[in-house]
Amino acid sequence: xxxxxxxxxxxxxxxxxxxxxxxxxxxxxxxxxxxxxxxxxxxxxxxxxxxxxxxxxxxxxxxxxxxxxxxxxxxxxxxxxxxxxxxxxxxxxxxxxxxxxxxxxxxxxxxxxxxxxxxxxxxxxxxxxxxxxxxxxxxxxxxxxxxxxxxxxxxxxxxxxxxxxxxxxxxxxxxxxxxxxxxxxxxxxxxxxxxxxxxxxxxxxxxxxxxxxxxxxxxxxxxxxxxxxxxxxxxxxxxxxxxxxxxxxxxxxxxxxxxxxxxxxxxxxxxxxxxxxxxxxxxxxxxxxxxxxxxxxxxxxxxxxxxxxxxxxxxxxxxxxxxxxxxxxxxxxxxxxxxxxxxxxxxxxxxxxxxxxxxxxxxxxxxxxxxxxxxxxxxxxxxxxxxxxxxxxxxxxxxxxxxxxxxxx
Amino acid sequence: xxxxxxxxxxxxxxxxxxxxxxxxxxxxxxxxxxxxxxxxxxxxxxxxxxxxxxxxxxxxxxxxxxxxxxxxxxxxxxxxxxxxxxxxxxxxxxxxxxxxxxxxxxxxxxxxxxxxxxxxxxxxxxxxxxxxxxxxxxxxxxxxxxxxxxxxxxxxxxxxxxxxxxxxxxxxxxxxxxxxxxxxxxxxxxxxxxxxxxxxxxxxxxxxxxxxxxxxxxxxxxxxxxxxxxxxxxxxxxxxxxxxxxxxxxxxxxxxxxxxxxxxxxxxxxxxxxxxxxxxxxxxxxxxxxxxxxxxxxxxxxxxxxxxxxxxxxxxxxxxxxxxxxxxxxxxxxxxxxxxxxxxxxxxxxxxxxxxxxxxxxxxxxxxxxxxxxxxxxxxxxxxxxxxxxxxxxxxxxxxxxxxxx
Numbered sequence: 040x041x042x043x044x045x046x047x048x049x050x051x052x053x054x055x056x057x058x059x060x061x062x063x064x065x066x067x068x069x070x071x072x073x074x075x076x077x078x079x080x081x082x083x084x085x086x087x088x089x090x091x092x093x094x095x096x097x098x099x100x101x102x103x104x105x106x107x108x109x110x111x112x113x114x115x116x117x118x119x120x121x122x123x124x125x126x127x128x129x130x131x132x133x134x135x136x137x138x139x140x141x142x143x144x145x146x147x148x149x150x151x152x153x154x155x156x157x158x159x160x161x162x163x164x165x166x167x168x169x170x171x172x173x174x175x176x177x178x179x180x181x182x183x184x185x186x187x188x189x190x191x192x193x194x195x196x197x198x199x200x201x202x203x204x205x206x207x208x209x210x211x212x213x214x215x216x217x218x219x220x221x222x223x224x225x226x227x228x229x230x231x232x233x234x235x236x237x238x239x240x241x242x243x244x245x246x247x248x249x250x251x252x253x254x255x256x257x258x259x260x261x262x263x264x265x266x267x268x269x270x271x272x273x274x275x276x277x278x279x280x281x282x283x284x285x286x287x288x289x290x291x292x293x294x295x296x297x298x299x300x301x302x303x304x305x306x307x308x309x310x311x312x313x314x315x316x317x318x319x320x321x322x323x324x325x326x327x328x329x330x331x332x333x334x335x336x337x338x339x340x341x342x343x344x345x346x347x348x349x350x351x352x353x354x355x356x357x358x359x360x361x362x363x364x365x366x367x368x369x370x371x372x373x374x375x376x377x378x379x380x381x382x383x384x385x386x387x388x389x390x391x392x393x394x395x396x397x398x399x400x401x402x403x404x405x406x407x408x409x410x411x412x413x414x415x416x417x418x419x420x421x422x423x424x425x426x427x428x429x430x431x432x433x434x435x436x437x438x439x440x441x442x443x444x445x446x447x448x
Numbered sequence: 449x450x451x452x453x454x455x456x457x458x459x460x461x462x463x464x465x466x467x468x469x470x471x472x473x474x475x476x477x478x479x480x481x482x483x484x485x486x487x488x489x490x491x492x493x494x495x496x497x498x499x500x501x502x503x504x505x506x507x508x509x510x511x512x513x514x515x516x517x518x519x520x521x522x523x524x525x526x527x528x529x530x531x532x533x534x535x536x537x538x539x540x541x542x543x544x545x546x547x548x549x550x551x552x553x554x555x556x557x558x559x560x561x562x563x564x565x566x567x568x569x570x571x572x573x574x575x576x577x578x579x580x581x582x583x584x585x586x587x588x589x590x591x592x593x594x595x596x597x598x599x600x601x602x603x604x605x606x607x608x609x610x611x612x613x614x615x616x617x618x619x620x621x622x623x624x625x626x627x628x629x630x631x632x633x634x635x636x637x638x639x640x641x642x643x644x645x646x647x648x649x650x651x652x653x654x655x656x657x658x659x660x661x662x663x664x665x666x667x668x669x670x671x672x673x674x675x676x677x678x679x680x681x682x683x684x685x686x687x688x689x690x691x692x693x694x695x696x697x698x699x700x701x702x703x704x705x706x707x708x709x710x711x712x713x714x715x716x717x718x719x720x721x722x723x724x725x726x727x728x729x730x731x732x733x734x735x736x737x738x739x740x741x742x743x744x745x746x747x748x749x750x751x752x753x754x755x756x757x758x759x760x761x762x763x764x765x766x767x768x769x770x771x772x773x774x775x776x777x778x779x780x781x782x783x784x785x786x787x788x789x790x791x792x793x794x795x796x797x798x799x800x801x802x803x804x805x806x807x808x809x810x811x812x813x814x815x816x817x818x819x820x821x822x823x824x825x826x827x828x829x830x831x832x833x834x835x836x837x838x839x840x841x842x843x844x845x846x847x848x849x850x851x852x853x854x
Contacts, residue, residue, distance in 0.1 A: 040637050056664075064637055083685055084669045096672055100664030147813075164769075166811070169788035174764045179682060179690065180771035183703035184783075188692065189773040190618040191607065198692050198701055198773055199615055201622065202606035203680050208662040210809070212629045217810040219636045220479055224454035224815050226643070232814040239771075240791055240809035247467075248619040249776040251792055251804040252512040256500030260775040261618050268595075268619055271499050277595050277616045278604060285614055287599040295494060326499075358590055365596040367614055369605045370670035370677055373660060378600075381585040384657055398671045400660050404634055404653035405582070408641055411634070 040065035040409040041222070046130035047071055047121075048105065049112070052079050052204070053238060054134035054162040055101035056211035061130070061218065062104035063403065063411045069124075069427065070105045071112070074446050076420040086393060092420065093392065099417045103388065103399065107418025108427050109448050117447045118143060123432055125150050125157060130218055134162040137172045147233040157231040158221045162214050166237035176238055181206035185242025186249060192263040210241040273331040276338050278367065281345040285367040286353050290337065292326030300324060300337075302360045307340050310347070316340055374398065390416050424448055453480025454815050458639065461486060461540055461547040462521060465493040467594065467624040468655065469550030469578050470517040472631035476546075477520035478808065478817040484540065484832060485521045485823065488528070489854055492825055493518075502800040509799040509824040516806060516822075519795075523823035524832045525854060532852045534560060539837055541569045545642075546635055550578040553588050563650045572648035574638045578631055582654040594621020601659035606666070608679035623655045630658040688736035689715070689743055692773055693751040695759055701773040702751060702759040712736075714766040719750045780804070797821040829853055 041061070046068045048058035055070075062068040070077075079101075080092035087094070111117040122145075125131065131150060133140060140146045140161075147159045161167060164176030182188040182200040192199045214236040221232050243250055249261050261269065266278030268289070278285050288303075290296060304316035316337060345353060350366035357364035366372065379385055379400070386401030401413030428434045428448065442448045458481040462473035470485075470493065477483035487493050492508055495517060501510040524540075527533040538561075541547060547566060549556055556562055556577070563575045580597050581587045590596065595616065598604045601623060604614045631653055638649040660667070666677035682691040687707040695702050706715050712733075716725040724730070724746055729739045736743055751759050756772040763770035772778065779786055786792060795805045798821075805819050833844045833853070847853045 040641060056661075060633070064633065082665075084665060084673065084675070086672050088673065096668040097665045100668050165785050166789055169785045171785040174771075175767065175769040176771060177687075177705045177707070177769050179684070179692075179703050179705050180769050183692065183701070183771040183773045184779075186774050186776055186779050187617050187620065188703070189699075189701065189775060190620075191615050192609075193612070193615070196609070196612075197682075199607070199609055200682055201617065202603065202663065202666075203684065204665075205622070205662060209626065212626065212658075213809050216475070216629045216633050216636075217808075217812060219633055220454050221812055221815070223636050223639065224452075224812075226640070227457075228452065230814060232812055234810060234812055236810040237789070239785070240789070243779055243786065243791060244806060244809045245622060245625045246617075246620055246776075246779075247516065247625065247806070248513075250779050251776075251806070252516055253500065253619070254776045254780045255512050255803055256502070256504070258777075260777055264616070264618065266613055266616055268616060278599075278614045280613075285599075285604070287595045287604065289593050289595050354587075354590075358587070361589070363590055363592040363596055365590065365592060365599040367599045367604045368602045370602060370663070370666050373602050373663075373667065374670060377586045378581050378588075378656065379660075382582055382654075382657075395672070397668060400657065400664075400667055403630060403657050403661070404651055406634075406649055406651045408638070408647060408649040408651075411637065 040411065041219070044129040044222070045069065045127065046132055047124055047128050048132045050132050050134040050162065052082070053207050054132055054211050054214060055079065056208050057160070057162065057214040057218070058105055058132055059101050059103060060212065060215040063413060064219070065409070065411070066130070068105040069423070070102055070107045070418060072107060072109050072420065074109045074111055074448060076109070080420070099397070102417035104414040105418055106423040106426070107421065108424050109421040111447050112143060112145065114445070114447050116442070116445070118145060120432070120447070121145060122150075122153055124427075125153050128154065129156070129158065129222070131157060131159045132162075132214070132218070133159070137163055137167055151231055155231055156225060156229065158218060158225060158234060160214050160218045160234040160236065162210055162236045162238065164238050166240060167235040178204055178206045181210070181238045181242045184239045186246045187242055190249065190261045190263055193265045194263050196263070198263065206238055206242050209245060210236060210238040213241050270326065272326070273329070273334050275334055279341065279345050281348060281350050281353055283349040286345060286350050286364050287367060288341065288362070288364045290334065292324050292329065294322065296324065297321040299362050302362045303341065306356070306360055306362070307344055310344055312340055312343050386413050388413060388416050392419065421448070451818055452815055453818055454812070455479045455481035458482070458546070459544045460484070461544045463547065463549040463551065464578070465550065466495055467513070467517055467621065468627045469548060470495070471624070471628035472578065473521065473548050474517060474519055475628060475632040475808070476635065478819055479815070480818065483521045484524050484828070485518060486524055486526065486537070487825060488525045489825060490527065496825065502803070507799070512803070514822060515797060515800060515803070518822040519805060520818065520820040521823055522828035522832065523826055524829055525826040527852055527854050528559060530852055532847070532850070536847070536852060537561060538566070538569045541566050541573060543836055544570070544573065545639065546574045546576065548576045548578065548631065548635070552591060553577070553579050553583045567648065570648070572642055572646060574635065574642065574649050574651070576631055576635060576651045576653060578627065579654050581656045583652045594624045597621065597623040597655040597659065601656055602663050603659060606663070606677065606679050609681040610679055612679070614679075623659045626659050626662065627653070627655040683740065686733070688733060688740050689747050691744055693744070693748050693759070695751050695754055695756045697755065700756050702756045703771050703773060704747065704759070704763060705769040711768050715763070715768050718762050718766045718768065793819055795819065795821045798824060
């Protein structure tokens with residue numbers, strides 16, 4: 040894994056997830072906060088709903104496995120200290136407005152002069168170049184500009200973004216991958232570089248089916264379809280209500296869907312709902328010729344079935360019958376998921392200050408070699424100031440007091 | 449090769465189909481790895497058979513989805529059910545650094561091509577198995593599609609307006625976009641591990657964990673507070689106004705996101721400081737959150753008089769985050785940022801001719817991706833056998849005749 044490497048993490052909420060991922064892949068990530076603590080520490084939810092910068096679950100979720108120091112990089116002395124840290128760093132992660140780091144004398148040009156092997160990763164709303172480069176974007180703005188928002192919602196209702204911070208997480212994941220790629224290149228070429236990640240481009244690319252696959256063929260805008268999918272000639276239901284929530288099942292034509300369709304028809308017959316679906320020739324149920332009425336006929340029977348059972352009951356029985364029905368899980372379901380338990384992906388993490396143990400999802404994959412996963416809880420404000428400034432940079436306690444007094448650390 | 453690319457010299461076998469697996473392999477290919485996609489004319493990647501087709505004419509080399517998921521790769525067709533097909537596959541494993549596959553869990557092993565078998569061919573091989581929920585476990589038998597994965601990972605539960613039904617973002621399967629990024633990260637980490645230790649690696653990566661990682665604060669809210677997070681729609685705990693607002697025209701909307709006091713003051717200035725903005729009901733963020741329904745109505749009264757672009761530009765020029773809810777047409781045909789940064793580059797495909805391709809949402813300053821079009825089925829059979837595996841023309845012809853290469 041990525042050991043013996045260090046990242047200096049200056050990001051705000053757009054990019055915090057990137058540093059967390061790199062830390063879980065083995066990088067020594069130092070989160071640099073402004074003196075007094077990062078504003079993100081004021082984001083809820085909070086542990087036991089106590090608003091406290093050391094109890095923000097939002098902060099915990101995106102900063103585990105990092106170390107933390109405080110530093111005012113807007114002060115000349117703070118900039119000097121930052122440059123000292125850059126000398127031995129491998130990565131700088133930042134999400135300031137385009138040009139902000141240059142103004143401080145900490146742009147890629149200056150930093151790469153100090154350390155040519157440095158990889159600097161900038162995550163910005165629209166990227167480092169182009170007519171919108173100085174525009175602001177938060178999560179919802181990227182969802183809007185990326186086209187996903189206008190196509191999510193009930194047909195006659197208002198558009199809807201995906202879960203909060205989805206765009207931030209996606210852009211940060213892209214940033215992590217791009218940073219690792221630049222690192223792979225550096226290891227054989229010796230060259231560092233600047234990585235330019237766009238929040239909005241991340242959502243445009245997530246919208247892969249419309250941009251440009253669907254556009255290229257039909258030159259048409261997609262409309263909102265609620266819990267349905269538009270399949271070219273007709274709509275099919277994706278999200279199906281059941282007794283205690285929802286399940287997902289997708290109908291396919293031809294060989295791809297034949298087994299699911301046949302097994303579901305049997306189940307519906309076993310339930311005494313109707314035998315008529317059993318008579319359909321599923322191997323030749325061709326999406327090029329079936330009509331909306333054909334689809335509706337199947338779906339109304341499926342709805343009768345799902346209304347009788349809970350999402351868990353439906354998933355269990357579908358599993359037995361070889362049908363691809365899945366429960367729409369919530370947070371409680373995830374913590375109780377037998378699959379996550381079996382994969383040992385839930386990890387209890389100590390928080391001595393609270394004092395409590397909090398269970399995280401703490402592992403990205405299984406492997407017979409090193410795994411990427413959680414190392415420890417997020418840092419407290421300035422928790423590693425002593426380790427970094429005194430032990431590594433050799434500042435004495437006088438200097439530490441002065442820096443504190445001047446509001447630099 | 450005149451361009452320098454990060455993965456030049458890296459060799460990947462791509463035995464995947466659908467979206468997530470092919471996209472992960474595409475990543476390595478776009479950044480310079482030699483990626484061999486394994487299919488057969490009997491069992492092509494089923495995405496080759498998916499609508500929409502170029503000019504609506506069906507054809508194995510005419511599907512847009514396949515094109516966009518498989519750029520920069522080489523295509524090799526063989527019959528893996530034949531013993532000699534397996535032999536050929538193993539020969540290729542001897543050449544490769546990484547094998548990535550997303551077939552039904554257990555299939556590869558049952559064909560005698562599991563990790564232990566591949567290791568016998570090449571001790572330091574890296575094998576990455578990608579699946580929906582993992583190679584083993586109670587839910588593995590289900591398999592499924594992107595929609596199943598969005599349901600299982602908790603995403604669908606949160607895609608919606610408060611109190612409303614869960615919504616699907618059209619045809620887009622978000623988990624099919626998330627997981628390839630993590631497959632590629634795992635692959636790079638494994639290459640790094642191999643470089644420093646000489647050891648290969650087996651990786652069982654699912655769509656499950658990376659997608660659930662996206663829900664971090666909500667997970668901890670349950671772990672620490674026993675609270676099941678509900679869909680929040682377009683509002684935000686820390687900002688108001690924060691929603692999509694109606695503008696001039698049919699189904700035209702602009703999103704506005706006001707977080708700080710400074711942004712609120714700028715916002716008021718842009719809309720002309722009307723009397724209501726001075727009311728104590730809207731003076732602070734907490735007051736605005738309390739009176740959010742009324743606030744949103746008032747904002748809508750203003751936005752409806754302007755076009756989406758006018759609202760975005762006025763707000764942005766004043767430092768307030770705002771963005772048009774763009775249609776596909778807005779993005780593909782008119783977005784000046786998309787054009788300036790060439791997010792959708794044009795490439796020529798031998799059958800589909802000139803069409804839009806995509807690049808990744810980031811630019812590496814010294815080694816940008818080199819997007820080449822997707823291969824036609826079996827396009828590189830001869831090259832792979834003769835140049836990569838060193839066969840003679842006669843050996844190649846014999847494999848074709850005996851339908852091992854098919």
